[in-house]
Amino acid sequence: MKLFKSKFKIAGLIMLLFLFSTIAVSLKVYAKPVNAVLVDYSAMERIEKNVFIEADAGSDVKTQLLEFVRSSEDKVINIFGSRVASPYVIVALSQSALNKYAENITGQTYYYPWKNYIVIGPKGLNENVISHEFTHAELRERLDHKDKVPAWFDEGLATMIDGRYVNNEDVWKEHTNNGEKPIDYQTLGSHEAFNNYGTREAWINYNLACYEVTRWFKVVGKDGLLQLIDGLNNGKEFDNQYQLIESEMID
Template sequence: MLTGAFFQRHSLACELLPFMGYEELNRNVFLASDVSSDRIDELTEMIDLAVKRLTETYGVPIATPRIVITSDVAVAAKWGSNETGAMHRMPWCSCIVLGPEGQNVDVIAHEMLHAELQRRVGLLKILNEVPVWFDEGAALTLDNREPFLPENIELSDEKILNVMTFDTHKAFFSGKIRENYQSARMAVIPLIRKESFYEDLDRIKSGKSFHAVFYKNK
């Protein structure tokens, strides 16, 4: 399973981006040919605003994910993404794919938080120690799309507690997926303290268990 996670073809393709004919916005951002060059300033601003949101919420990020941007759903699919976005994990960095519906500050900040979490705890720990519901719930703390704002979520405590039992991607990304995301958003509220979030992630990297670090915040 870990071998597949390490060396999936989309992640490896990200390593070859400088040689694939994609326009290079900067050393980490690449545009597919379907993205109009007159959108460069707009896309640059979105990425800058997403970094600003992450910085103002938790502190300066240290992750430097590669980002692939496409306005074609078919191209996004070839990169293992839906029309919105996805992030692929590599041992050395992360690769974010933004589809036509994901070219906004909310989605970019969401995916950047995934990348930052991996960078802070390491690939093995993100795969084996950090629950998928926490990874997704944490990313949603930077995502201001209306369905995922706490004030717009009405779920029972039972449903929120239930999502915390989903310890595999298969469990989380099946059934009522939007409800799973909403439940994850609510589940992280008592666990994440903004002022110490990075320090808590560093403790996991240093060998503490997820439960020992984050359940102390309840």
């Protein structure tokens, strides 16, 4: 009986150690998203309803940030017709703030059912990156916070709006032999194809995604985009809707 109790206690201790180690690892992995969620209670300064920046950032930087936010909002509205998402924007410029909030020094969005949290680093403090992240947040909000589109469409729409990939058609021509060899976009369906930001491979993938969504949007426009979103929210399959809407618009 004593031996049984000893074994039971040892098993219990092992389970507790496993639980605590799991919690510790989770806190380390998710520390930055959690910090973003708790930004209301941090030392970051709220300079507008949903915009936060380090308190010691210069007034000119804060003014410029708000200008970027305004112009980025306009770009999103121009594509969607309106804006329904209201994500937090957290600007981390110092190394300590980057360590606390950012996965990279450009921009990223943490998605939660109640709100999206955009973290902008020093390399992303511009209209292009902010509008890119706003687009991700807008699409996610309109899709009921569900992952209903392949990564190439998500990134393609964001890059189309942000305006940095101006040579996307040239990249597409190079990799398709001027359209003779089609791109297999199924290989770009996962965000892993875009995660190694800054590498040539990721740069090519962003350009290819930008080309395809830009091409499609020129045909279907805002109405086609909203029709696609509505169809996905009603349980329809992406590939079928994507092609069907384009063919209907052409007809």
